[in-house]
Amino acid sequence: MPLTSHLVRLPSAGLLLIQLLGILLYPLLEDLHQGRALLSAFGVVVLAAALRMVRRSPAVVWIAVVLAALILALMLANALxxxxxxxxxxxxxxxxFYLYAAGSLIAYMMEDQRATTDELFAAGATFTLLAWAFAYLFMVCQMLNPGSFGAQLAPQAPRTWMELLFLSFTTLSGVGLGDILPLTPMARSLVMLEEFSGVMYIALVVSRLIGLTIASRRP
Known part of the structure; x- marks a missing residue:
């Protein structure tokens, strides 16, 4: 079956693929002259894919639509x-928006007593959405309180989007790798909230999907 057919049948897989491609593309785009515009364009693609998944979930769709419309308007204003x-x-x-989309996918995975293939992909997509959401919250924290995050390399410089996304992934996964540290109380509070979110997501959502998958394979 062609890849496009798989992505239509498994929209969670499409969202996860787009997010993972972003991880590979962001380092290449940040240093380009037109990098900001390209990052914004890619952000619109991620936004559309996430909005599509929200529409499949039991969440209130209009909230996500309003947030997406405001984001697109601000993207245009900020570009001009x-x-x-x-x-x-x-x-x-x-x-x-990404926090709401992640919550919507969690509701999608929890609404029945079976683990479909799309819901298994949704588990990975939700993880990336949470990582994106906290990376944006870290960005807000850095804008409000310059110097919120330090690093061994250029410790006084503002952290780039890729650095904050890296911090978000390492915090959410609990691996503790990285040279970027929260230095202010607000930054440390956000990091602690993400650590808690990561632990609870694995304990409650992922473990449930694993249990349902094992149960469905029993004779």
């Missing part, structure tokens, strides 16, 4: 006239 306030609002709204 970059300014600190629109950038701050954009990061806050993107963090809120």
């Amino acid at each position: 006239a970059p300014a600190p306030l629109p950038a701050l609002l954009l990061a806050a709204l993107e963090g809120s």
Whole structure:
């Protein structure tokens, strides 16, 4: 079966694939002259894929639609006239949207007593959505409190989007790898919330899907 047919049948797999491609593309785009515009364009693709998954879930769709519309409007405004306030609002709204999308996917996975193939992909997609959401919240924290995050390399410089996404993934997964540290109380609070979210997600959602998968294979 062609890849496109799989992605249509398994939309969670498509969202996960897009997110993983983003991890590979972001380091290449950040240093380009038109990197900001390309990152924004890719962000629209991720936004559309996440919105499609929200529509399949039992969540309230109009909330996600309103957030997505505000994000697109601020993306355009920030592209035409970059300014600190629109950038701050954009990061806050993107963090809120991805948190809502992650919650919607969790509701999608928890609404029945079986683990479908799409729900297994949704488990991975939800993890990436949570990582994206906290990376945007870290960005908001850094904008409000410069110097919130330090690193061995250029410790006084603002952390890039890729650095904050890296911090988010290492925190959410609990591996503890990385040279980026939260330095202010707000930054440490966000990191602790993400650590708690990662532990609870594995304990409650992923373990449930594993249990349902094993139960479905028993004779």
